[in-house]
Amino acid sequence: xxxxxxxxxxxxxxxxxxxxxxxxxxxxxxxxxxxRNFESPRQLLALTTGIRALRRPELLIAADxxxxxxxxxxxxxxxxxxxxxxGERWEIDAAEARALADATGYVIAVxxxxxxVDFSFAPVLDVDFGSSSVIGDRAFSDEPDVIAALAGAFVxxxxxxxxxxxxxxxxxxxxxxxDSHVDVPVDERGLGEIEAADLQPYRGLIANGLAGVxxxxxxxxxxxGRPAGFSRVWLKDILRGRLAxxxxxxxxxxxxxxxxxxxxxxxxxxxxxxxxxxxxxxCNAPQAAHEVLDGLxxxxxxxxxxxxxxxxxxxxxxxxxxxxxxxxxxxxxxLA
Numbered sequence: 001x002x003x004x005x006x007x008x009x010x011x012x013x014x015x016x017x018x019x020x021x022x023x024x025x026x027x028x029x030x031x032x033x034x035x036r037n038f039e040s041p042r043q044l045l046a047l048t049t050g051i052r053a054l055r056r057p058e059l060l061i062a063a064d065x066x067x068x069x070x071x072x073x074x075x076x077x078x079x080x081x082x083x084x085x086x087g088e089r090w091e092i093d094a095a096e097a098r099a100l101a102d103a104t105g106y107v108i109a110v111x112x113x114x115x116x117v118d119f120s121f122a123p124v125l126d127v128d129f130g131s132s133s134v135i136g137d138r139a140f141s142d143e144p145d146v147i148a149a150l151a152g153a154f155v156x157x158x159x160x161x162x163x164x165x166x167x168x169x170x171x172x173x174x175x176x177x178x179d180s181h182v183d184v185p186v187d188e189r190g191l192g193e194i195e196a197a198d199l200q201p202y203r204g205l206i207a208n209g210l211a212g213v214x215x216x217x218x219x220x221x222x223x224x225g226r227p228a229g230f231s232r233v234w235l236k237d238i239l240r241g242r243l244a245x246x247x248x249x250x251x252x253x254x255x256x257x258x259x260x261x262x263x264x265x266x267x268x269x270x271x272x273x274x275x276x277x278x279x280x281x282x283c284n285a286p287q288a289a290h291e292v293l294d295g296l297x298x299x300x301x302x303x304x305x306x307x308x309x310x311x312x313x314x315x316x317x318x319x320x321x322x323x324x325x326x327x328x329x330x331x332x333x334x335l336a
Contacts, residue, residue, distance in 0.1 A: 105157025
C-alpha cells in the first residue's frame with residue numbers, strides 16, 4: 001500500500017469513526033494537527049499513536065509549530081518565542097543568536113517527535129518588509145542574509161532532533177499586506193527583485209538539506225498570473241529547476257481564500273498537483289475534504305520524498321537528554 005497526496009485535518013482531540021475511514025482512503029497521505037486537537041501531552045501521544053495504527057506505511061503527521069503566535073501545543077511543551085526575537089538577538093551577538101536558533105529547532109523537533117508528530121511546517125523564510133501583518137514577527141529578520149543564517153541553524157537543530165524542515169512561504173509572503181487566508185494577495189515586484197531578496201534564504205537552505213517547501217497563495221503577475229502554489233513557473237522552472245530543490249512541495253491550505261482563483265476544491269487540488277506540488281492540504285472544511293478524496297484522480301505520493309519528511313530515530317526520555325535540557329534553558333533565557 002502507498003500513501004496518497006492529500007493531507008487532512010481532524011475535528012477534535014480524538015479520532016471519530018468517520019475520520020478513521022477518511023484517513024484510510026487511498027488518496028490520504030497525512031494529517032495536520034491544530035490546537036483543537038490538543039488537550040494534554042498524554043492525549044496527543046494517544047492521538048498520534050491511533051493515527052499511525054490506521055495503515056502502512058504510516059500517515060505523515062505534521063503541525064504548524066513555529067513559536068510565538070503559531071504554536072499549536074502549549075501545556076507540557078516549551079514556550080517558543082517568535083523568530084523575530086532571534087533576529088533581534090543577532091543584532092547584539094550573531095554567534096549567540098545562531099546558537100539559540102539551533103537550540104530552538106532542536107527543542108521543537110524533540111518535543112514533537114516524543115509525542116508522535118513527524119515535523120512542523122517551519123521555518124518561515126519570509127523577509128519582513130514591514131508590510132504583512134500575517135507574517136510580522138514570524139519572520140526572523142528584514143535582512144535575507146540574517147534569515148538564511150538563523151534559519152540554517154534552526155534547520156540544523158530540527159535535523160539533530162529527528163525532524164524534517166519545511167521552508168515557507170515560497171517565494172515570499174512578506175511584501176504584501178493582504179492575508180491569503182481571507183484575500184488574494186498580489187505582489188507586483190519583478191523576478192529580479194524577488195531573487196535578490198526573498199529567494200536568498202531558499203538558496204542557502206536547499207543546498208544544506210531543506211526537506212520541504214510550502215509555496216504562498218500569492219500572485220506575482222510579473223512572473224506568472226497564477227498564485228505560486230498553482231504555478232509551474234514558480235514550482236517547476238524556478239524551485240525545481242533554477243534552485244535545484246528535490247524535496248517535498250506542500251500546497252498551503254486549499255480552503256484559504258488565496259486559493260479560490262483556481263476554482264472549486266477539486267480543481268484547486270488538481271491545479272496544485274499539476275503545477276508541481278507533491279502533497280496538498282485541505283483543512284477546516286470537512287465537505288471539501290470529502291470532495292477531494294472522492295474526486296481527485298492522481299497517483300501515489302512520491303515514496304522517497306515522503307520518507308524524508310518522516311520523523312527519524314526513536315525518541316528518548318526528555319529527562320535523559322542533556323542537550324535538550326540545555327536548549328530549553330537557553331530558550332527560557334530569551335523569554336526572561
